Amino acid sequence: MSKLHEIYMREALKEAQKAFAKDEVPVGCVIVHKGKIIARAHNQVELLNDPTAHAEMIALTSTASYLNSKWLNGVSLYATIEPCSMCTGAMVLARIKNLIYGASDPKTGACGSVTNIVNNKKLNHRIKVTKGVLKEDCADLLKEFFRSKRSKRK
Secondary structure (H helix, E strand, O other): OOHHHHHHHHHHHHHHHHHHHOOOOOOEEEEEEOOEEEEEEEOOHHHHOOOOOOHHHHHHHHHHHHHOOOOOOOOEEEEEEOOOHHHHHHHHHHOOOEEEEEEOOOOOOOEOOOOEOOOOOOOOOOOEEEEOOOHHHHHHHHHHHHHHHHHHHO
């Protein structure tokens, strides 16, 4: 596994920790262009009362603004969990180059777990995917969050 992938995933994990602290599902994301982090985001679904306020969506919007382009050619997106169909679809439409994620998502993952949008030959763009970067750290944070949610309900 690339040391650079680990470095950038640790930055995405910092974003996920921010979400955790705000009682949001702890998903974090960073976007890298030409070796530099140009966007950071974490889930804000609860804060904004918006089902589309996923870390990846917020980061993609920020990146489009930064690059002043709807095409995000050459960017790499690091997410702590396998993106859902909404986020993955947006990545394909934005034409990102690389997706690197930590933990797989067997319930909503759209990069092979439930469905596979990133490499659908019927779509006009495919994304190079690297999965499992710091997967234990990413999965542990999510498990801790949902464990604490369940214990609060009891």
